[in-house]
Amino acid sequence: MSLHLQSLPAPRFSLEKTLNSGQVFHWVPCKGGFAGTIAEDVVYFEQNGETLSFVGTDESSAVSYLALDHPLDEILNSFPDDAAMKLAAEYSVGIRIIRQPSWECLATFLTSAVKQVHQIRAMSFAIRHRFGRRLQCGDLCAYSYPSPETLATVGSEQLIECKLGFRARNLLSTARMVAGREFDLEAIRKLPTEEARRALVQLPGVGEKIANCVLLFAYERLDAIPIDVWIARVLSEAYFKGRGKIPMPEMKIFAANYFGAYAGYAQQYLFHHWRLTYRKKG
């Protein structure tokens, strides 16, 4: 690294787990750390023990993006006291729910429907490389996520070439609504969570699950709990054992009541643990 690295303390933090836990999809392993972008800055992070080093951004942005200021004790103490949660929390030590720029978070999760995590990464890289800005700093290079204005002008065939399939149409329509100021992503920030959710699901391709991802990963609503196929699996196998298929409304009610003020954190730890350890028939 030719550029000067700054350092800051990062106790009980795991850079690798945080960037690889399925909440953000564009960080690349690079020289012992990770290279990527924060908005329009190309950034490099590396971790040695409890020290986090970085270049390409300032300390307050690094702390904010990686959520090093979250009240970890309070969060961990808020979790329900059961075996599945304990296992997940132990497996996921160091994961923070980071603060992502709202547009790239919304756009990326719009493409996430019925795709595996590494496919979501592949689509994200393809979109960035093709339509984003090339950002370079020293020997670091990465591509920013294209703005809604940029995506609003591209053809659907170009997004199909990025392997979006039926998701291309939704991403295009949403980009046009945001670019045309028909939908205000900044106004969402000021709304109570329930109203923000109602607004987000107005967007084409955004249902309750993706709205909750955006609320959790971009708008700091740490109680928002997206229920995807993995969380549905965790709930039915760990909390509804022995009963057949549980109707989604019942799962939502249970999740909202059982997992407390930091349900989104609990969800992320359960997701990470189950996704990386689950094996069929055992």
Next chain:
DNA sequence: ATCCAGGATAGCG
């Protein structure tokens, strides 16, 4: 080859 993936949506009874 068959089933599934960090879903949403319209249509049905």
Next chain:
DNA sequence: CGCTATCATGGA
């Protein structure tokens, strides 16, 4: 409300 087909693509 609850169930189903459909959407497009690649991985397991």
